[in-house]
Amino acid sequence: MAKISIRFLLVAVILLVSLVGMLLFHGVFGNLTYAAFSQLDLQIITQNVEQSRLKLDALIDKTASLSQYLLSNLLPGDGAGKESFQKAAHSALGSSDALHSIFLLDEGGKMLAFSSRGALKAGYDAAGEDWFAAASASREPSYSLPHIQRARSGAYPWVVSIVYPLRTIWEGEELSGYLVLDLSTAALREVCAAPGLEGEGYLYITDGAGTLVYTPRARADGLRFIAGAFSAALVPGAQFRQLEVSAPAKNGSWVLAGMIRESGLRRSAEAFQARSLSLLLVCILLSLLLANVTSALIVKPILNMERAMGNAGTVRDLRLRPSGTREFIRLAGRYNALLDQIDGLIKDATQKQAQLRTLELAALQDQINPHFLYNTLDSIVWTLEDERPKEAIEMVEALAKLLRLSIHRGGNFHTVENEIEHARNYLVLQSARLSRRFRYEIEAQSEALGLYCPKIILQPLIENAIKYGVAHLSGRTVRLRVYLQGGELKMQVYDDGMGIESATLERLQAQMLKNPPPGGETGEGGIGIKNVNRRIKLLCGEEYGLRISSEMEEWTCVSYSLPLQSHP
Amino acid sequence: MRKLQPAPAKPSIKKTFRILCALLCLLLLPLLGCARPNSGLWLVCSSDQGFYWQSLIDGARQAAADHHRELNLRILADGEGLSELLTPLVRGGAELVLLALDRDDIPPGFYAPLPVVALGCELPNQPNLLGQYRNSEYFTGQETMQTLKREIGNQIEVLLVTGEEHYRPDDAWEAELRREGGLGGLIFHERIVCYGDANLAYLGCKAALEAHPGVRALICQSESATLGALRALRELGGPARILGREMNEEIALGVEDGLVQASYVTNAYALGYLGLGDQLNPGQDAAGPRLLVIDSIAVRAENLFSEPIVRLLFPME
Numbered sequence: 001m002a003k004i005s006i007r008f009l010l011v012a013v014i015l016l017v018s019l020v021g022m023l024l025f026h027g028v029f030g031n032l033t034y035a036a037f038s039q040l041d042l043q044i045i046t047q048n049v050e051q052s053r054l055k056l057d058a059l060i061d062k063t064a065s066l067s068q069y070l071l072s073n074l075l076p077g078d079g080a081g082k083e084s085f086q087k088a089a090h091s092a093l094g095s096s097d098a099l100h101s102i103f104l105l106d107e108g109g110k111m112l113a114f115s116s117r118g119a120l121k122a123g124y125d126a127a128g129e130d131w132f133a134a135a136s137a138s139r140e141p142s143y144s145l146p147h148i149q150r151a152r153s154g155a156y157p158w159v160v161s162i163v164y165p166l167r168t169i170w171e172g173e174e175l176s177g178y179l180v181l182d183l184s185t186a187a188l189r190e191v192c193a194a195p196g197l198e199g200e201g202y203l204y205i206t207d208g209a210g211t212l213v214y215t216p217r218a219r220a221d222g223l224r225f226i227a228g229a230f231s232a233a234l235v236p237g238a239q240f241r242q243l244e245v246s247a248p249a250k251n252g253s254w255v256l257a258g259m260i261r262e263s264g265l266r267r268s269a270e271a272f273q274a275r276s277l278s279l280l281l282v283c284i285l286l287s288l289l290l291a292n293v294t295s296a297l298i299v300k301p302i303l304n305m306e307r308a309m310g311n312a313g314t315v316r317d318l319r320l321r322p323s324g325t326r327e328f329i330r331l332a333g334r335y336n337a338l339l340d341q342i343d344g345l346i347k348d349a350t351q352k353q354a355q356l357r358t359l360e361l362a363a364l365q366d367q368i369n370p371h372f373l374y375n376t377l378d379s380i381v382w383t384l385e386d387e388r389p390k391e392a393i394e395m396v397e398a399l400a401k402l403l404r405l406s407i408h409r410g411g412n413f414h415t416v417e418n419e420i421e422h423a424r425n426y427l428v429l430q431s432a433r434l435s436r437r438f439r440y441e442i443e444a445q446s447e448a449l450g451l452y453c454p455k456i457i458l459q460p461l462i463e464n465a466i467k468y469g470v471a472h473l474s475g476r477t478v479r480l481r482v483y484l485q486g487g488e489l490k491m492q493v494y495d496d497g498m499g500i501e502s503a504t505l506e507r508l509q510a511q512m513l514k515n516p517p518p519g520g521e522t523g524e525g526g527i528g529i530k531n532v533n534r535r536i537k538l539l540c541g542e543e544y545g546l547r548i549s550s551e552m553e554e555w556t557c558v559s560y561s562l563p564l565q566s567h568p
Numbered sequence: 569m570r571k572l573q574p575a576p577a578k579p580s581i582k583k584t585f586r587i588l589c590a591l592l593c594l595l596l597l598p599l600l601g602c603a604r605p606n607s608g609l610w611l612v613c614s615s616d617q618g619f620y621w622q623s624l625i626d627g628a629r630q631a632a633a634d635h636h637r638e639l640n641l642r643i644l645a646d647g648e649g650l651s652e653l654l655t656p657l658v659r660g661g662a663e664l665v666l667l668a669l670d671r672d673d674i675p676p677g678f679y680a681p682l683p684v685v686a687l688g689c690e691l692p693n694q695p696n697l698l699g700q701y702r703n704s705e706y707f708t709g710q711e712t713m714q715t716l717k718r719e720i721g722n723q724i725e726v727l728l729v730t731g732e733e734h735y736r737p738d739d740a741w742e743a744e745l746r747r748e749g750g751l752g753g754l755i756f757h758e759r760i761v762c763y764g765d766a767n768l769a770y771l772g773c774k775a776a777l778e779a780h781p782g783v784r785a786l787i788c789q790s791e792s793a794t795l796g797a798l799r800a801l802r803e804l805g806g807p808a809r810i811l812g813r814e815m816n817e818e819i820a821l822g823v824e825d826g827l828v829q830a831s832y833v834t835n836a837y838a839l840g841y842l843g844l845g846d847q848l849n850p851g852q853d854a855a856g857p858r859l860l861v862i863d864s865i866a867v868r869a870e871n872l873f874s875e876p877i878v879r880l881l882f883p884m885e
Contacts, residue, residue: 148878156817158884185884218884219837220630222876263636285591292587 006302010295011288018287022280030276037269044268045201045260048194052203053247053256056191059098059183060250066092067141067164067181070102074168074179081171082113089115098187100159101151104170106177107136112170114151116182121153126180135163135178143253146185146213158185160213188214194258200267201260207253301328305335352538356412359535360455379433395432398425405456412539413568416482416489417449423458423480430466438470444482451489452565454539460528461493461546461558469497469556484564492559500550512546529558536560607661609844611687612642612653614670615764618791619814619881620836624668624688626883627840635848644673654680664847667691668840670764672732687843688836711866712811715830716754716785720809724784725755727776729797731764731790757783762793769796777804785829788812791819794831798822815867815881823872832864835880 073088089102093115101116109127114120126132131144144161159182167176192203192214204215215221247256263270301324308318318339320332376399383392402425405418420442427440462478470476481492500508512533533546540562550556611628615621625641632639644653650673657665658680666687667680678691716726757780762769769788773796777783786801786808788794794812798819801808812819812831822828839862846860871877 146884148873148882150873154817154821156820156878156882158882189884214884217630218879219626220634220841222879223838223841 005299007295007299010298011291014291014294015284015287018291019284022283026276026280030273033272033276034269037272038266041265041268045197045258045265048197049203049247049256049258052191052194053249056188056205056247056254056256057250059187059191060254062096063098063162063181063183064251066096066099067162067179070179070181071164071166074104074166074170085113086115089113093117098183099181100157100184101149101180101182103151103180103182104177105132105180106175109136111151112175112177116152118152118155121151124151126151131161131163132178135161135165139165141165143207143213143251145207145211146188149182157182159183160185160188185214189216191256192216197258197260200263201258203256203258205249205254205256208255213254297324298328300324301332305332356535356538359531359538360412362531375433376429379429383432391432395429398428401425402429410455411568412454412535413452413565414455415449416444416451416453419453419455419458420444420449420480420482422456423462426459426462427478427480430462434466434471437474437476438466439475439477441477441479443480445484448482448484448489450566452568453489453491453562454535457532457536457560458491458493460532463528464558465493465495465497465556468500469495471497473497487564489562489564490559491562492557494555494557496555499552499554499556500548501552505548505550508548512548532560536562608640608663609637609848610640610642610657610662610665611668611840611844612644612657612665613668614644614673616641616643619816620791620834621668623836623883624840627837627842628666628844629840630837631841631844631848635845637848639844644669650675650678654684658683664844666844666847670732672763685843685847688834688839711864712787712830712832715866716787716811719829720785720811723755725757725780725782726785726787727757727773727780727783727797728759729769729773729786729788729790729793730759730761731769731793732761760793762790762796764790764792766792766795766799769793770799771796773797773800774804777801777806777808781806783808786810790814791816794819794822794828798827801827820867820872820881823867823869826869830866830868833867833877833881834864835862837880837883838862 070085070088070092073084085104092102093099101114103114103116104112105126106112109125109129109132111120111124111126129147129150131147134144135142141162141164144163146158146160148156149159149161150156162181162183164179164181165177166179167174169175170177188205192205193216194201194203197203202216204217205213207213212218248254249256301320305320308320319336322329322332322336376395380392380395380399383389383395402422405422424442427442431438431440458480462480465478470478476495476497479492479494481490481494483490508529511530529546529548536544536546544561544563546558546560548556548558609632611625613621613625616625629639642653642657644650650667650669654665662683665680665684667674667684667689668687669689671689674689674691680691716724758776760769760772760776762772769792773786777800784807786797788797788810791812791814794810794814795816795818797810797812801810802822809829810822810827810831812822812828813833815831815833819828819831823831839860842862843860865877865880867877867881872881
């Protein structure tokens with residue numbers, strides 16, 4: 001689980017929920033709709049068949065009415081003749097594109113009158129034709145099966161012959177014959193044209209006995225008899241289903257029926273299915289997009305935070321822009337506050353270091369005070385002039401050690417032993433310089449020597465003790481004590497010199513407790529005492545610092561405590 | 569306190585859109601395949617005029633419709649090279665190209681592998697007949713010879729009227745004419761080539777009949793040759809009779825009138841329908857198309873209006 005990202009989880013969950021929802025919807029409603037569309041397809045096809053049946057009935061009606069019109073022209077007693085018949089036939093042909101020819105035959109099949117869209121073939125006799133034989137046998141109006149009309153010259157159209165037996169007076173003589181109207185199969189083709197089927201099936205016409213009258217697939221279906229080894233190339237009949245709709249035509253002889261492919265009954269349903277699948281795909285893609293966008297909005301602030309944290313220490317500006325959800329805005333605010341706090345702490349630490357450096361520098365500057373140096377060198381000269389080389393050597397050695405420590409760059413701490421040594425060298429020099437007008441004592445507990453303490457603390461205090469305590473008097477003592485007490489390192493500089501006036505002592509004590517601004521400030525007690533006090537506080541804490549006590553004209557004691565530190 | 573600037577965040581929306589674009593391209597790729605300009609089924613014919621070509625085209629179209637496919641028709645133009653026609657079709661992704669051509673339209677040594685398939689014609693240099701359909705022209709020629717000798721006469725003067733320049737070396741006529749010293753009993757005057765033009769056939773036959781009034785038979789090897797010979801014979805009259813090919817209303821009238829002794833009709837509709845249907849049949853052998861033999865039918869005055877022939881010759885549709 002720890003290796004899966006939030007983003008992946010969000011995308012996966014949103015996508016999964018969307019997918020399940022869409023699939024459920026598609027599965028449940030898709031099936032219902034599919035069945036409905038299939039039913040709709042069947043209804044449409046049925047309506048197409050019905051429309052075609054109406055067209056067929058209209059064709060039959062028109063043909064029948066034209067027949068009646070022609071027959072009325074051949075009624076006995078009206079003196080029907082060739083001229084009047086042909087005129088009527090011509091008129092009938094002109095009113096119906098479906099009719100190909102109209103002619104009058106005698107009982108033997110001989111042509112009496114003929115009207116057609118082309119010329120009559122010379123010597124044409126219908127007697128040998130099958131349709132004529134069938135019609136003359138029944139003596140009832142009949143519809144023949146489709147056949148090639150052989151009466152025309154130079155043309156061989158397919159027609160259905162509608163035969164009406166009649167008895168009339170023809171050119172003065174009694175006639176028993178037949179009125180024949182040849183209906184073009186092109187008209188039947190138009191009837192069977194069903195735009196709604198559109199390649200998915202076809203309509204055809206049969207007679208009462210099931211014999212095919214017209215089918216648009218006459219040529220293709222006829223190949224069954226010659227296909228042989230290539231029968232598989234024929235569109236299998238199983239692909240077509242007989243429609244359950246057949247519509248008897250008005251003439252009582254014909255039936256309009258249909259064949260439909262199985263796929264035709266599923267056309268709308270499959271189209272719907274394809275569309276719904278496309279829609280499903282689009283929805284999946286949109287879900288994916290939505291999931292990505294949503295997860296990006298949520299995860300982006302986390303990633304920014306992660307990146308910022310990763311760059312910590314290398315990128316200067318680490319604050320986050322509060323963006324995204326409310327929770328991330330709050331988190332970003334708290335993160336920025338934390339950064340501000342850290343920034344403040346860093347600045348404080350930097351400031352402290354800077355202060356320390358300044359104070360150290362000041363202390364060092366004080367140490368390497370040219371006046372002190374001149375005076376010390378003068379003292380050395382005087383000592384040499386006084387022919388006291390040993391003292392001179394001692395003074396030079398002490399000066400060298402003093403300067404060595406002064407210029408040594410290291411940390412802020414060194415050993416207590418070094419600090420005492422530094423103070424000792426200073427006392428040596430000052431004692432020599434002041435012609436041994438004062439004495440000095442150094443007491444240090446051996447356990448304290450190995451501990452660490454801030455550098456150059458004792459020397460400024462000793463300087464003050466000499467300068468303000470014993471320098472103008474003689475026979476006084478400066479005592480340095482270093483010892484351990486109460487878990488702390490105690491250092492004390494005592495002199496039995498002039499002491500400090502109480503008012504001045506109070507001010508000094510108050511100053512030791514305050515935080516003066518850094519820098520080489522001078523004033524009461526000199527640069528050293530405030531510098532020392534500030535440095536102690538910076539290095540060890542505000543609770544540490546100098547403690548000054550004094551009695552006027554008696555003594556002065558400056559002491560301080562330090563935490564025990566066994567390493568720098 | 570100094571305010572820190574936020575680190576810039578990389579946008580992820582661009583990456584999301586790139587992924588979606590890639591997905592869309594994957595979805596559209598199949599459509600791009602379908603959009604290839606010359607994909608699909610193609611039928612290339614020498615002509616779309618006449619009973620043979622129209623029947624063949626009708627048959628192929630019906631087969632395509634029955635399989636819910638669309639058939640593209642291309643007629644070889646005069647002077648157009650076959651390679652020049654086929655190359656863009658094949659390169660354009662044609663699934664199947666049926667070639668139904670006169671022999672004259674096939675250059676010597678022409679070779680075209682699948683998806684090009686010969687329908688009713690022969691491609692040279694295709695030794696195992698893979699990719700070929702063939703109607704039994706040789707057998708038709710033999711039948712014609714037998715009819716000629718049986719019904720018209722044996723040692724008679726004949727004219728040969730062909731529609732095209734080239735013919736196979738084993739053509740029945742050449743075999744017959746070379747047998748028994750060259751003529752085999754027939755007096756062969758000349759060969760008239762009409763190049764598919766009935767008018768040329770008419771002019772050639774008329775001139776030949778005038779030059780050889782004793783000609784008793786005109787053996788016509790194409791529909792245009794038959795038409796031209798019929799027209800010449802109607803004009804000049806005489807005892808000659810035609811043994812022809814294919815059918816239309818004019819030739820049918822010639823049969824009825826007795827000027828055409830017999831006309832051999834190829835069921836080109838079957839050739840087109842079964843030929844294309846076989847290729848579209850899902851169960852078709854993957855090795856390639858098979859030999860499809862469609863016999864010719866001899867149409868005479870006696871059987872012109874018989875049921876199966878009349879349906880073949882005069883389509884109801």
